[in-house]
Amino acid sequence: MAKSETSGLHRRRFLKGVVAAGGATIAAPQTVSAQTPQPPKGPAPTPTATIQAKERERPPEVERLTTEKTxxxxxxxxxxxxxxxxxxxxxxxxxxxxxxxxxxxxxxxxxxxxxxxxxxxxxxxxxxxxxxxxxxxxxxxxxxxxxxxxxxxxxxxxxxxxxxxxxxxxxxxxxxxxxxxxxxxxxxxxxxxxxxxxxxxxxxxxxxxxxxxxxxxxxxxxxxxxxxxxxxxxxxxxxxxxxxxxxRKLRIPRLTVPSQAAGDPNALREAARMLVTAENPVIIADRYARSQAGMDDLVRLAELLQAPVIDNRSRMNMPNTHYLCQSERAGTLVAQADCILSLEPVDLFGQLNTVRDQLQRTDVSRVKSGVKVISISTHDLLVHSNYQDFQRYAAADINITADAQTTLPFLIEAVQREASAAGGKSANEMRSEKLRQAYQRSIERTRAEAALGWDATPITTARLYMELWALLQKEDWALVSDSDFSSRWPHRLWPLDKHYRFIGGSGGYGVGYQPVAALGAALAHRDAGGRVVVNVTGDGEFNMAPHTLWTAAHHGIPYLTIIQNNRAYHQELMHVQRMANRHDRGVRNATIGTTIDNPNIDYAKIAMGYGAVGIGPVEDPNDLADAFRKGIAAVKAGQPALIDVVTQPR
The missing domain is CATH 3.40.50.970 (Thiamin diphosphate (ThDP)-binding fold, Pyr/PP domains)
Known part of the structure; x- marks a missing residue:
């Protein structure tokens, strides 16, 4: 708003009285002094033709250089x-x-x-x-x-x-x-x-x-x-x-954020009937949960049905501490299912089918004949024609176009009504016992896999995450990086039990997302109460935007960046290896254009140059604990910190 006027001379009125004369700025006088000489009396002299011509010319315009408001x-x-x-x-x-x-x-x-x-x-x-x-x-x-x-x-x-x-x-x-x-x-x-x-x-x-x-x-x-x-x-x-x-004519409309659409009650009743009568129901959660309430509702529905949940990790959907979270058994569960509930699927076709990356590509169904598929999603409400993020079309038996998180409480009510009418508690109890046993076996298998190569160099990604967890478990923490390129170790080894523990991946798989999204996520976590924020990112990702550390240092945004440094764009290295094998040429030259070495990059020095704490490179697994301790201490003191860990590819 414009500043209110004071008793002094107002700036806008002052500027209106300004005229230019001979390059100088002169304010017009407000009064005439008694000592001012008076003009002589008598008729004024007739102006010459030159004077008359000058008087007819427009006076020079004054250039406006300032304004009160724009x-x-x-x-x-x-x-x-x-x-x-x-x-x-x-x-x-x-x-x-x-x-x-x-x-x-x-x-x-x-x-x-x-x-x-x-x-x-x-x-x-x-x-x-x-x-x-x-x-x-x-x-x-x-x-x-x-x-x-x-x-x-x-x-x-x-x-x-x-x-x-x-x-x-x-x-x-x-x-x-x-x-x-x-x-x-x-x-x-x-x-x-x-x-x-x-x-x-x-x-x-x-x-x-x-x-x-x-x-x-x-x-x-x-x-x-x-x-x-x-x-x-x-x-x-x-x-x-x-x-x-x-x-005075301008108006700012009142902001009203729309409520989210819930699913059609008739469709939900039919979906509930299918789920309750199924012998092997499975829930797949993708871009579903936005809040702790959304997570809690998913747990509630899974327990009502005693249905295993496959969390595709686009969001933090299901606590992996719950025995019904069985993401690591996705292939087996989908193949056995007679009813699948998919919540906000990014790719429903990919959930139900496999496309083989071979010389001639073919697709094979992952589900058995007769399986019933229920989809609750807003996917169809935002589809553009050029960019193909919408994936291949797959028909569901019941396709409910609605926000899944808003809809789930209504589906829970419908399931409760159907379950009360149908009975079937003993079948649920039998399914529950089998799922508990499978969950425990999965945990034991994961721990055994993580122990492989424990003392190896380069350092295994499993040891990186376990050494980090030994220190993080004492803190209120949040992981703001994806785990797909780290063999999903945090989802397999860490207890992800709250909604803010994890935020999902990039969406479009554009390289460079990780360091920039981590910066914004750390800002939000800082404002939410100062959690210890951890970003584990590949060296290829980090090199797209190392200067995020300067913004973090400049604005006081503390978080820990750990470089999973395999000195390559390893995803692309594997693609070139696959093509070389397919063409029967050997993989010897697959490192050309895919590795980041000769010279090796000193990421700790880069971090220090941007004003962050820099540690590493860490090459001995026995040095991990000390490096992580220093990094976490720096973050708790309000600084961004980076630790360079030389690792195996994944």
Missing amino acids: GSDFMVDVCKTLNLDYIASCPGSTFRGLQESFVNYGANKRPEWLTCLHEEVSVGMAHGYAKVAGKPMAAIMHGTVGTQHAAMAIYNAYCDRVPMMLFTGNAGPLNERRPGVEWFHSVQDGAATVRDFVKWDDYPMSLQHFAESAVRGYALSCAQPPGPVFIVADSKLQEDPLEEREE
């Missing part, structure tokens, strides 16, 4: 109504008006401006933050070039169905663009580059338009299925003066 100030007013705590950016001139307004007019509070060293970090940070905080964070990108930098991170967030508010600047009117760089960084359609993988976008043509678009965008971003929204803030709208009479 359009970007109003944009900040709008953003302050959207429950945004942070906005992250790598600086750029197309949003210079907005940045200045946020940090001065907006006092750099709610949202607070966070400095990143790459646009992919800004967006990836918002990705990780939303998965912990449960609400959007904002990021802003610099015109055409910043949007292109950020595109991979936006795609990851879209595939992962994560809400976020994305802004960019653009110099719209061509007659007002500065020659040169302002043309290169401007565009006719600011969202064209990313439109196929955002949920919604807009280019507001007025400040009122911006207000309505921003509020609409936030609400759409949060509605299931969530996703990124993208809004272009025109530079002219940002920087033009906002006069009081114009400001």
Whole structure:
């Protein structure tokens, strides 16, 4: 809002009285002194032709150099109504008006401006933050070039169905663009580059338009299925003066976040009947849980049915300390099932079928004939045509298009009614005993596998995780990295018993997600009470964005990064090996273009250069405990820390 007037001379009225004379600025006098000489009496002399010509000329216009308020100030007013705590950016001139307004007019509070060293970090940070905080964070990108930098991170967030508010600047009117760089960084359609993988976008043509678009965008971003929204803030709208009479006409709509849709009661009754009468029901949870309540409901349903749960780890869905969490037996359970309930499947076809990666690809069903499939998902509500994240089509016997977490309490009620009518308690008890035994055997088998190569060098990933757990178990901790490239050891060895223990993977499998999402997740955990946050990331992932450590050090975001350093892009190394075998050429040259050595990278020095604590490289497994102890101590003292551990591939 404009500052209130004081009893002194108001700045705006003062500027209206300013005139230019001979290069000097002179304020018009308010009164005439008694000593001022009076003009002589008598007729005025007739002006010459030269004087008359000068009088007819327009006086020189005064260039306006300052203003009380700009359009970007109003944009900040709008953003302050959207429950945004942070906005992250790598600086750029197309949003210079907005940045200045946020940090001065907006006092750099709610949202607070966070400095990143790459646009992919800004967006990836918002990705990780939303998965912990449960609400959007904002990021802003610099015109055409910043949007292109950020595109991979936006795609990851879209595939992962994560809400976020994305802004960019653009110099719209061509007659007002500065020659040169302002043309290169401007565009006719600011969202064209990313439109196929955002949920919604807009280019507001007025400040009122911006207000309505921003509020609409936030609400759409949060509605299931969530996703990124993208809004272009025109530079002219940002920087033009906002006069009081114009400001009085502007209105900021009230934000209302929509409630989530629950499933159709008739479909839920039929689904409950199928589940209760099944001999071998199986639940597959994918992008399901958003909260502890969602986890608790899944446990409740599984116990009612005595049905094993396969957690596909897109979210923290099922505590692995519960005997009904049997993810490691997925293949066997799916093959035996006569009824499968799939909650927010990312790939229903892939849950039911296997595609063989051979010279000629074929697909084979994983399920037996006659199996009943129930899907509860918002998957079909956000499908675009170009990017193929929607996977291959698979029909379910009952396809309930609704938010699974919102729907599950109603399904539980329907199952309770069906179970009461059908009886069948003894069958559940028999199934329960078999599942308990299978769960215990799985734990014993995992421990035996983890002990293999315990003292080997390079260090096994199992020992890395067990040495880390020996220290973490005394803390309130959160793992903010995926485990697919670590043989899933934390899911197999650690007790993941609370919703915030794990946040899932990248969504789009774009390399570089891990360090940037970990930064945002650590920020949300810091605000939630200072948990010890751990990010175990590959060296290939970390090299995409090592500068996340500078942002962490600059803004006081403590978390522990452990480099699982196998000195390669090992996934790609295995792909080249597979192709070499398929072509019968041997694997000797598979390291070309896939390894990260000669020279080896000193990640501890990199961390120290960015202002974080750096430890390593750790090559002896007996040195792990001391390194982890130092790293955790640094994090608890409020610092970001990195430990480089030279490991086996996975």
